Amino acid sequence: MDGNQNDITHVVEADRAHVWHHLSQHKPYETADPRIIVEGKGMRVWDQKGKEHLDAVSGAVWTVNVGYGRESIANAVRDQILKMNYFAGAAGTVPGALFAERLIEKMPGLSRVYYCNSGSEANEKAFKMVRQIAHAKYGGKKYKILYRDRDYHGTTIGALSAGGQDERNAQYGPFAPGFVRVPHCLEYRKHEQEGAPDQHYGEWAAEQIEAVILREGPDTVGAICLEPVTAGGGVITPPEGYWQKVQEICRKYDVLLHIDEVVCGVGRTGTWFGYQHYGIEPDMVTMAKGVASGYAAIACLVTSEKVFDMFKDQPDDPLNYFRDISTFGGCTAGPAAALENMRIIEDEALLSNTDAMGARMMDNLHALMDKHRVIGDVRGKGLFCGAELVVDRETREPVAEKLAQAVTADCMAQGVIVGVTNRSVPGRNNTLCFSPALIATPDDIDQITEAVDGALGRVFG
Numbered sequence: 001m002d003g004n005q006n007d008i009t010h011v012v013e014a015d016r017a018h019v020w021h022h023l024s025q026h027k028p029y030e031t032a033d034p035r036i037i038v039e040g041k042g043m044r045v046w047d048q049k050g051k052e053h054l055d056a057v058s059g060a061v062w063t064v065n066v067g068y069g070r071e072s073i074a075n076a077v078r079d080q081i082l083k084m085n086y087f088a089g090a091a092g093t094v095p096g097a098l099f100a101e102r103l104i105e106k107m108p109g110l111s112r113v114y115y116c117n118s119g120s121e122a123n124e125k126a127f128k129m130v131r132q133i134a135h136a137k138y139g140g141k142k143y144k145i146l147y148r149d150r151d152y153h154g155t156t157i158g159a160l161s162a163g164g165q166d167e168r169n170a171q172y173g174p175f176a177p178g179f180v181r182v183p184h185c186l187e188y189r190k191h192e193q194e195g196a197p198d199q200h201y202g203e204w205a206a207e208q209i210e211a212v213i214l215r216e217g218p219d220t221v222g223a224i225c226l227e228p229v230t231a232g233g234g235v236i237t238p239p240e241g242y243w244q245k246v247q248e249i250c251r252k253y254d255v256l257l258h259i260d261e262v263v264c265g266v267g268r269t270g271t272w273f274g275y276q277h278y279g280i281e282p283d284m285v286t287m288a289k290g291v292a293s294g295y296a297a298i299a300c301l302v303t304s305e306k307v308f309d310m311f312k313d314q315p316d317d318p319l320n321y322f323r324d325i326s327t328f329g330g331c332t333a334g335p336a337a338a339l340e341n342m343r344i345i346e347d348e349a350l351l352s353n354t355d356a357m358g359a360r361m362m363d364n365l366h367a368l369m370d371k372h373r374v375i376g377d378v379r380g381k382g383l384f385c386g387a388e389l390v391v392d393r394e395t396r397e398p399v400a401e402k403l404a405q406a407v408t409a410d411c412m413a414q415g416v417i418v419g420v421t422n423r424s425v426p427g428r429n430n431t432l433c434f435s436p437a438l439i440a441t442p443d444d445i446d447q448i449t450e451a452v453d454g455a456l457g458r459v460f461g
């Protein structure tokens with residue numbers, strides 16, 4: 001082993017000199033050390049100074065659902081890659097077949113799994129399928145893809161074309177044509193939406209989608225891509241009545257329903273998939289982060305048999321199949337890790353723990369709301385919660401993002417990592433985000449909200 005690996009001062013300098021960190025302004029690293037996360041165990045991680053942190057955001061971006069340091073996943077991956085590490089996805093692999101079977105058991109109504117290796121890529125695949133279906137079945141006409149204000153579907157130009165967060169998108173255009181935005185469904189901010197009613201907001205928000213379909217022409221709209229609970233756009237839980245109406249609209253206008261489960265998928269909200277809370281029957285579902293809890297890179301696009309059939313019903317046509325590949329979609333480490341990840345969730349009853357701990361987290365956040373007027377709204381489903389910070393509860397004016405960031409910095413100093421919406425919707429980077437691993441205990445949840453309590457007291461007085 002290279003001796004430098006144990007010399008942490010060298011590691012910090014190598015990082016400072018050569019690593020371009022994600023989503024980071026690097027100027028501060030000229031005078032302060034970048035943070036290096038050295039080790040993780042359960043809910044906790046240690047940095048280069050040996051400081052312990054309780055991770056309330058599962059690897060910062062809702063990923064490490066079963067917690068750090070899982071030896072059984074490491075062993076499953078090791079055994080698999082020694083036997084057979086890779087073969088391109090035109091062929092099958094043992095863990096690929098077995099994980100697909102287990103996954104489909106959890107997703108009634110769907111039947112096919114397409115492997116790739118990031119959430120953005122899985123969404124791109126879905127967009128490509130919609131376009132190919134439009135060409136094959138509708139003379140190229142039904143090509144438009146609807147996406148929602150405040151939702152995020154990934155980082156590539158294609159995925160950003162379906163990006164509802166203007167600050168994420170700024171300076172990266174022009175984007176791909178044929179993507180059309182529909183309004184958000186955040187009830188707490190309905191006063192900013194023209195015509196929003198006091199009653200039955202959920203149905204109204206869904207009807208705004210119908211209005212867009214009618215304006216564009218139903219024969220031009222192929223699909224709609226939605227997060228079940230919007231993540232980085234502000235932890236937006238859907239309002240009552242919303243999903244039922246969305247489903248009706250999709251059926252009425254023959255619009256494919258693509259659910260982006262990259263964050264909600266595989267347990268985060270207390271069900272295997274977020275959409276399963278709302279009785280939705282999607283045509284396509286994409287997932288990534290929690291599928292193998294970050295132990296290996298894996299993403300999946302899961303479709304109905306009806307969608308799959310459209311790519312094999314004209315075998316004499318040389319273009320009649322999904323002409324797409326993901327090189328690393330053929331890595332076996334992903335499905336091997338995902339199989340063991342799923343076993344852990346089942347054997348340790350982590351879905352019911354997520355329910356119970358999510359309820360505790362919401363209770364604690366409501367108690368904080370009683371104490372701190374700066375919390376204007378708390379929202380959540382399972383272990384996926386948010387607290388929106390406002391200057392004034394009447395006007396609902398968001399706090400300056402620097403103040404929201406001061407709260408997370410204070411928590412970090414206390415050894416608790418919490419998140420905040422970041423470079424998402426302009427002027428709306430004011431929602432604290434909590435997504436601890438599904439193994440969280442009552443003490444972990446209380447420690448998280450106690451840290452936030454202290455931080456809010458110090459930042460807002």
Ligand SMILES: Cc1ncc(COP(=O)(O)O)c(C=O)c1O
Binds near residue numbers: 061119120123261263
């Ligand atoms: C809802 C959602 N979809 C897609 C993505 C993109 O996933 P990836 O970063 O794996 O490409 C993300 C990432 O945060 C996400 O939150």
